[in-house]
Amino acid sequence: MSATRPFFISQKEIDLVDHMNEELIDEIVGQSVDIYKVATEHTPSNIYGESSTKYFNVGFRVNCLIRYNAPEVEQFQEAGPDTNSTIDLMFQRNNLASGSLNFFPEAGDVCDWNDWYWEINGVTEPQLIGGHPSFNHAIKATAHRSRLSSINIEERPR
Secondary structure, eight states, X not given: OOXXXXXXXXXXXXXXHHHHHHHIIIIIIOOEEEEEOBOTTTSOOOTTSOOSSOOXXXXXXXXXXXXXXXXXXXXXXTTEXXXXXXXXXXXXXXXXXXXXXXXXXXXXOEEEETTEEEEEEEEEEEEEGGGOGGGEEEEEEEEEEEOGGGSOOOOOOO
């Protein structure tokens, strides 16, 4: 990793981009998800680190940008059609680390959005301002729709 900083991008400009994106996500777009982190202290695991039953902590709300991908329908001869869909969640890195959240999305976390539960498959940090690793700006999580029977969360009244 290079110890030098980009010549034409100052910290003041990075702070401006962060502030504008925070205001855009929080005040203008206003999309949010409820995140449920896996409670590792209450989830038993076998010798391989796997668990057939997962327990989750109390959920909390996080503002982010959400992209809903078109659902795909698979046909099964024995069981009939099955609809799968995915979402992309884009979080602002500074927004997650500041305040009371201190949160980083991880594979296995569950989020509640649009009356469905979504399990996070993977997390990447694809957006570097000026292409420099010191300026990580965004965190992108991909999630697939999960059945209520496969997660240990009680359905809340709607």
